[in-house]
Each structure stands twice: as structure tokens, then as C-alpha cells.
Amino acid sequence: MAHFDRDQYLEYYRLMLRIRRCEEQIGALFSRGMTMGTAHLSVGQEAVAVGALSVARPEDQVVSTHRGHGHLIAKGAAVAPLIAEICGRVSGYCRGKGGSQHIAVRDLNFLGTNGITGGGIPVATGAALTARTLETGAVVFSFFGDGAANQGTFHEALNMAAVWKLPVVYICENNGYAMYTPQRQVTSVDDIAARAAGYGIPGRIVDGMDLLAVRAAALEAAERARAGEGPTLLECKTYRFSGHSKSDTGTKYRSREEIVAWQARDPIANWRAFLRAGGVPEAELEQIEAEIDAEVAAATEAALESPYAEDEALVGAYAATASPAGEAWLIAQ
Amino acid sequence: MAHFDRDQYLEYYRLMLRIRRCEEQIGALFSRGMTMGTAHLSVGQEAVAVGALSVARPEDQVVSTHRGHGHLIAKGAAVAPLIAEICGRVSGYCRGKGGSQHIAVRDLNFLGTNGITGGGIPVATGAALTARTLETGAVVFSFFGDGAANQGTFHEALNMAAVWKLPVVYICENNGYAMYTPQRQVTSVDDIAARAAGYGIPGRIVDGMDLLAVRAAALEAAERARAGEGPTLLECKTYRFSGHSKSDTGTKYRSREEIVAWQARDPIANWRAFLRAGGVPEAELEQIEAEIDAEVAAATEAALESPYAEDEALVGAYAATASPAGEAWLIAQ
């Protein structure tokens, strides 16, 4: 790594920290009974979201998973409407209708977190079909977990993207578990990246705790996509420090040693050390941390001041379609 | 190939010829309007069915596809009830209820042809789960086409079989087309066998026009399965000489040269030449051919003498379940 891109690197720090503090806040709100449903935190996995989406342009699209707060923030989402959404408030990104697992932000070209494991992979592929067909130049970033890589949708979508050479980057966030089930118990390969061979596309194993490694791999994949050469499968090895969802501590099915070993690779702590080593003064980092803390606190307050939505539960299932202007309706025959 | 196993080899000849003549007969019956629905012939692909199932034991199970007459006959099915089934007669294997795409023969451990492309792959995998759980020693032969290898079921089933080391042999009959669509237009790899890498299992490319090559590969795979080492994916490159179904000639989307080149590799003609070269006299082969012709003619006659089923359309959706002997029903509470 030749050049120390100070401003950029501090921005990555802000993003990762914003994800972490925001999710800690979501966890706290859950414990206070303020959230709707459950929430899946990505604590520990921040370098994947921020590293991968650091190469995304505003017009690029993202399709996410049930564990999507990090992807949202990495693509530019603000904390207040995110927390509001999770708490069912009208100022939420989806006015409380979506909830944690169903958040889209059209202004950010964020096509949604997704409650169906593996369900987003074809959707992302379809967004890439649009990009190719309309020649928009957009690249789609499709996130999913190691567990999702066993769904038929993974297979069907990657095959189509490969055949049609679609501009999509598939990013498997392999945190070693699907809920409480370890990967080896349900997955026939050690490396999800090995499955790329079945679609004739590049598959890369990436250290998901290393932001710059993720960024480099994502950059190569995005360039390939933009050049019309088709999809890439990136497998980012990572770990969630928290439980699967808020009803899990994550400690029953994972050994203390394993957890501790991964915690030593905390992408945020390590990035901080890297910034310090690169010459960023301690005070500057503390300042950033204070800012993020303040931002998240203010956002939480704003979110909770927002009322619950009313009167709109029963509307909105259908988009309004203009009746065909200048065309006759053939009513009777 | 060391030993010329004369009796066995003549039996393979009989089986392949029985398939071919039976399917020609089905084609003729279709043209006369005697069959129900459509029919998918496997003319040209006989060496795969006969070669693969030559290693199957009676207790081994088979799950087939929409193009399954060859698999049926190779596992021991008789021509008369097969043709009767396709013609909707009560003496058919499924009393006319199934039709060409839904034929099971329990006595042969033939779990069914299957009208859902890719639908049989998990079913076969489940039969292998039974074999492993109950330690029956059975191996399951799961046939499917190149087109089916793009279904999610392929991915999901192969992953499970690999994880659980199930005794199943996956046999992809790659005839280069799914209906009128050439493989390269919809499939991201040249060789379906390449997908085995995604499941950590052996994948072999086999010349599907060469009975002994198919047999050797199937034998290795079946032994592996019986030894508890798990599944194998065999890709048999083959060709259908006929159209996709009876409403297709197969000539619009395939060049004359391509068809002629494959016809030169006719597994039956070549097997015949091989038998001749091995010392089987012409007269003996002619005798076999006459016998098969007579058998198919007689079977067809018998099938068509059988009446259509009556009075049973409305029964049989449910298996009878004995009410629990010696157990009280808790009716009211």
C-alpha cells in the first residue's frame, strides 16, 4: 500500500464507527423494548460493508440482507431515519412499514435489506440486467451470508449473471455461521469462493477484517463489471462479535477462544491503530469518536421523538397507475 | 478393456435396442394420436441409461426426468405397461394416471419420471438419506439434463448430499440443449462437471455415447457411494437424435452437420460393431433384433388392448392411514 489517503481513511473510520455505534444503540433500544421485531447486528463485520462500498458510486446499487444496517450506513444512510425505521416511527426510511429487515432508500440506490435469506441475490442480478440493458454504467453490489450461499437463488442468479456478463459484484460475508449452525455442518466447501468455478467467474477469498483488502478486491471486481466483463464472487471471511439476532448472545455455540481470537482482529480497533501509525494524532481520532457518539445520540433522540405512523397501514399495497392517456378503454365487447 | 463379457454385452445390446424400438413405437403412436400429452424420446442417449444402470442392483433406486423411458427400461421395466401408461390405459404402470412424465415402478425401485425439470434431484437425495439412515446399502441414481443443472434444486441437493456424504450418483445427461436452447446460451460453464468443485465432490466428464465409459464411471461412483464416501457428479456428453418432444423435429435449431456428426456416434450402431468385432456373429445379432422387434410389437398390441381406466379418477389422492390401534382419540376437550 503506497499512498496514505488521509481524508479518505478518516472517512472510512467515521463510517465504520457510525455503524458500530448505531448498532450498539439499536441493541440498547431493543433491550428497552423500543424496537419492532428483532434486529441482526453486524458488529465485527464493518470492514466488509465499508471496504466494499468505498468503491461504489452514487448511481451504483446495493442489495442487502437481514443484517443490513452496515450496508445502509456505508452507502450513505443517516442514523436517525434508520433507527426510526427500526423503532417503527413515521420518520423511518420506510415510515415504519419495513422494519430492520425491509429497508430501502431510493435516493441512495439502496434496493433494500431483505428478510428472505438468499432472496436478494436474484434481485441484485436484475438490477444489473437493467444497468446492462439501459447502459446506465451502474454496478450492483449484492451482499449475502455464507448460509445464503446454499440457497438455490445463489446458484440460479450467479449462473445468469455469468451468462449475461452482468455488472454485479457478489459479496459473501462469511462469518462462519448461519444462526447457530457452523458453516462446516451445512456447507460442502470450506470456501464459498470455490463455487465461482461452477459459473466460470472469478472467485476471491478476501480478509474481511481488513478494510483495504476488501476495498482492493471490490475495486477490481467493480472495474471488471464496469468494463462489461461480468460478475465476480468475493468471499470476505469475517465474524460477528454479537449474537445472530437480539435474542442470542452468540456464546453458546462458539467457543470463548474463537471469539477472543476474532476480537483481536476487530476491524475498527485495527483501523484506528493503522491511522495512528500513519500519523493521525490521538486527539483527532478522539474528536471523531466524540462526534460520532454525539451524532448517534442526537439521531436516536430525533428518531424517538418521531411518532408512530398512523392511517397508512391500509394503503400503499399498490402503485398508482395512470390510465392510458389518449387510449380508449375497451370496456364492453 | 481386458475381458469381453459376452453375455453381459449382449444384454446391454438388448436393453439399448429395447429402448430405441420402444421409443420409436411411442413416436409412431403419438403420430397416430394414441398417446396422452407429449412424449420426450431419448433416442441417441441410450448408452447413458444402460451404461449407468448396468451397475445398479435391484435394491438401488432411480429418480428420472421427463425423458425417462430409457431409464425405466434400463432398470428393468417391461415395454407393455410402459406403452400402456403413455397411452392412458389401465394396464399402465400407473394405471394411466401418470403419463409419460410421471411413471414410477415400485417393484423396480424406480421412484419416478418427473415432469418438473430439476424436481427429482432433491427427491433422489432424500432416497439416499433413507439409505444412509436405515443402512440399507442402496445407492441412488439421479438423472437430470444439462438444463436442469441450472435449477436451484441441483445446487441445494448436491450441497446436502456432499455434506451428509450420501450414497447417490448424480448423472447429468448433457445433450447440449434444453428444449431448443443451446447450452452455451443459458449455462455459464462448458462442463457441468465443473460444478462439482462447488460441493467438494468428484466431477467427471464421460463420453455418453460410449457404454463402457459410462459404465466404468458409474461403477466407480457407485462404489464410492456404497463405501460411504458420498456423491459423485457424472456428466455424460450425449445427444438426442430426435426432437425435444414429439412436437419438435430437432432440426430447426441444430445444424445438419452437427446432427450428422453425432449420428456417426450412434451408441447402438457402434455397440453392434463392437460386438461384431468381439466375435459375435451377425446372425446372432439379427436374431436379437428380431426378438426385440417382436417383443415391442407384441407389447404394443397388448397395451392397446387394455382399456382406459375408469372410476378411479376421483380416488387415490390420499393414502389410507390406519387409525391408531390401541390409542384413544381425543375428540372433545
Add this chain to the structure above:
Amino acid sequence: MTATALQLRTISYRDALYEALRAEMERDERIVLMGEDFANGGAFGVAGDLPELFGPRRVISTPISENGFVGVAVGAAMTGLRPVVEIMFMDFIALAMDQIANHAAKVHYMYAGQYAVPLVVRTPAGAGRGYGASHSQSLEGWLIQVPGLKVVAPGTPADAYGLLRSAIRDDNPVIFIENKLLYPVKGEVDAAGALVPIGRAAVRRRGNDLTLASYGRMLGIALEVADVLGSEGVDCEVIDLRTLKPLDLETLAASAGRTGRFVFIEEGTGGIGAEVISRVAEQIPGVRVARVAAADTPIPSSGPLEQQVIPGLEDIIDGCLRTL
């Protein structure tokens, strides 16, 4: 609601679909067609020469991956294309129910209107060709239960044409149900290209004694029954639903209210009739109702057996008699 002067020509149901696709594709570049073998011929040949006319970017043969390519169409629809996908036989929609019901149908609502899914899923339903259990079902009863979907099922070439154009222009996912046996059937279609609105039933025959409602292929049998009963002095009104969701309850209830007898006929196992009858019965106290549907078994391949499972003239007449 002005019916323009019609310029009629007689074409088949299949050709009506082709013409509708073609007209819409010429009008709107965002429309893409997708389906298994679709650009290579397909099972029922609806594409005709569209692959040549519009090229491989707009007419796409997909792999055999029903859930996958419907999901691709959902993502494409969210981002600016207007896909019309074909499920080769309606039976295979079972494979795509997740992308249809959990994705296409929910996107607009759960993301609070930020995205629409202008997607049409065309698929042929129905029995009668001896294809057997996996190629003969009418599964529309599943789809009308999914909020966010519209479901149409034309029974004539004119409706095939007019409803397909409307479906393509609709900004919601529309399940467009064709019928295998109707493809070759000819009828008059307005050459000027009038659209048929989604959500409006059509009264095919006026009558005062009994209302027969149906859609798709069964419509023809309903009209036959009306003739038979007419000659026995029972004056039947025949209503073609055309759209299964949203239901034109107004037209149905008005008729049932007048005749006091309501019989619903369908080729599936009864899910449409259940919905229609329960609504009519709730709206019109005292109405006599009967439902005629397929038997509660899978569909056998053998012709004589198949006939027993699918409703025929006699079954429908029986149903009518139950309300008299």
C-alpha cells in the same frame, strides 16, 4: 368509458398475445421479455418473430431457473425496466412463489412506495391435453390471496390483447393467466388497439333467473350451459370475471342480487370460486350459491380420467340445479 368505433379483425388468442407484446414493445423501450426457451421458440410459440424484431437484449431466453429469473425480473422492474416474463406452464410458478409473493408483491408497500415493480408474469394454466399432474394445474387461487398482486385471466382474444397491454402498462406486478386450450381459438380483436381495463368484469349474456360466473376457458362451457338451461326456460346471465384480483364485486353482486342464484365455475380446485362466492354471499343475503370446480385430486394424464376431474357440462348443470 367510451368504447371507440371498433376496427375488428379475427385472430387467435396466441396471436393476440403476440400483437399486444409487439405493440407495447414498440411503444416502450423499457419492456423486455424473458422466459425459458422464450427467444428460441418456447412451448407455445407466443414470441413468434419478436426475438428477431427486437434482438437479444430485449427478448431473452433464460436458464431453467423459475425463482431466479422471476427474481431477476423483480430487480429489473425496480430499477427501470418493465419485464414481461413467461412461466412455461403455470404449475412451475410453484418454484417462483417466493419471488412473486415475498418480493414482487411486497416491495411497493414495505419500502413505503419508494419502488414500484412493473412486472408481468404470463403463464398458461389449465388441463385438457393429457399432460398429467405437473403440467395441467390452475393455481390462480394462490395468487389472488397475495396482497400487492393483480391477477388477470382473459378468456377471449380481445381480452388477451387488451388486458396484456393494460398489464404491461400497470406499475404493479400482474399475473397474467393464459389457457393452453385457448391459444388456437380465434376471435375478433380491435385493430386500433384498445386496452381492456384491469378490474372490470364483462357480462357476456344477459339473463334474469341465474348468474353464471367464470373466466378463461370455462367461460365457453358456461355459455353452453346457458343455452341448455335457456331451452329449459331458465334465463341465465353469464359473467366473465376477466380480472381475478381486484375483483369486480359490483358487477357480480348486482347480477346475483337480481337473479338470486349464483353459480361459479372454474378449472382449478375452487380457490377463485371460494373467494367470489364468499363475497357475494356476504353482500347479498339469501342468495343461493353453488361452486363447480375441479375434483380434489391431482390431474391424471389419461384423457377419460382427466375429463372426470375437470368440470364439464353436466357438472355445471348439476351445480345450477342445486340453486334452483
Add this chain to the structure above:
Amino acid sequence: MTATALQLRTISYRDALYEALRAEMERDERIVLMGEDFANGGAFGVAGDLPELFGPRRVISTPISENGFVGVAVGAAMTGLRPVVEIMFMDFIALAMDQIANHAAKVHYMYAGQYAVPLVVRTPAGAGRGYGASHSQSLEGWLIQVPGLKVVAPGTPADAYGLLRSAIRDDNPVIFIENKLLYPVKGEVDAAGALVPIGRAAVRRRGNDLTLASYGRMLGIALEVADVLGSEGVDCEVIDLRTLKPLDLETLAASAGRTGRFVFIEEGTGGIGAEVISRVAEQIPGVRVARVAAADTPIPSSGPLEQQVIPGLEDIIDGCLRTL
């Protein structure tokens, strides 16, 4: 039909399911349990210590492959095992509809009785926890339309216990619908292990003026409504369907015939009520009917919104008033 002397103990709906699984597994070695994360804890913890008690050959965590593992269970059921599979949330059954409807349900019929499919698919339905659109649906309306399936939906611990044992012993595919909010609810269960027959409704309260029918979680609300209306002088009968297919029409029609008013309540979008009401209305001319179901929208996450979509006390009372 003899009800034995009951030895009752009070356990939760969840524990009742666990006990039923355990009792059947002890009785029959061919029973295997499968599901995502099932042997590792699972979403609702029904497995308890069964993984330790019966080992990894009989209690299996599957990959996240709904269609695949249901298909595996079909093949296993055809060949000698008796699988009980869990779909973690009923919403995900959309992914497995092909193996359920086109395979499990059809095998016995289309292969002319050569194979049976003794398979149970357990799955929790229902809203009320703010999980949002993809984790809150009640899709049983799809399943009752599939010939070859049985569908049960217990509303009490006793039925959860007794119906699960019956479902496991049944030689047909049975869809066994649980309800998320019922898992912790306690009730009395017969410790001697009595089975509840599939296909029999239960009258939970006797009354003469109006029949309220429901199942699952809505049953509790139906009983509340009966109390409210009772205090207003309307004497309600409350029927618990318990089995959704085959329907106990006899019990339903007898009650509706007596009261002349029939209200059906469900958490889904109306498919069960449609079926039940259309049958009751056909059988009992003149009966006044009303259906109370979820609104025709996806289910929102936010609690106050969710409450508006799912039927509540008021909605049901309104429904009842429509029949008076």
C-alpha cells in the same frame, strides 16, 4: 371415539410440540426431524434436547435450502423414513411450494398408490411480533387448495400435542401450522398421550344465535368476542376448525344451520374463510355470513400499523353485527 379419562398437566404449546415429537420418535425409529438450525437451537426452540437424545442421524440441521430439504424429505418419505421438517417461518414455505404441491402432494395419486409420502411440514405462521412483511404471513390458504395435502392448525397445547402425533402417523403429507404467539401459551394436555384426529373440528362454546368459527391464535379472540356479545344478549357458538383440510363441514354446517349466522375469523388474507364460507353458504341456503380477515396489504413492521392490518376485537364484532 371414546374419550379416555384424562390425566392432565399444564404445559406450553411449545412443550406440547416437543413432547409429541419425542413420544413419536421413541415409538418409531423411522421418524427423522429436519430443519434449518433445527439441531442447533432453531428460531423457536421446539427441538429442545431432542438432538442430544436422538443424535445427528435423526435430528438434522439442514442448509438454508427450503425447496431442497423439503424435496429431500419427500424422497426420504417415499423410501421408508417418516420425516418431520420445520420451515422456520411460514413465509419461507413460498420457496418450497414446488416440492410440497408438485411432489409431496401428487406422488400417491399420480404414481397410482405405489408410493406414499408420510411427511409432516411444521411451520409457524402469524403476525403480532413486528417482524415485518417477510416473517408474519399466514399462507395456509394456498395449501388447502392442493389436493393430496392435509392441513392442520392447532390452537391449544392439547391440540398441538394430539394433532402432531396424528400428523406424524398419517401416511400423507400434512402441513402442520403453528402460531408464533402461541408458543409460550399454556394449557392442559393429556399426559396419557391421546391423539387428536385429523379432520374434526371442536365446539369450544355452545350458543344459539351466531356461529363464530376460527382456528389458531384467532380462536382466543373469537372467544373474547363471544363474551362481549354474550353480555349484549347474543349467544355465540364458537368452533375451532383445528383441521383446515379436510374440512369438518358437518360440524360447521350443523352449527350454521342452527344459528343462521356464520362469521369466520382468520389472521391470513381470507383464503380459509373464503373456502369455509362458500361451502357453508352452499349447504345452508339463507345463512347470513361474514368474513373477518387481514387487510389486503403486506404486513407492516411497526406495531401500531400491524394492529390495523390484523383483525382485532372490533373488526370481529363489526363482522358479527353485519350478520345480525
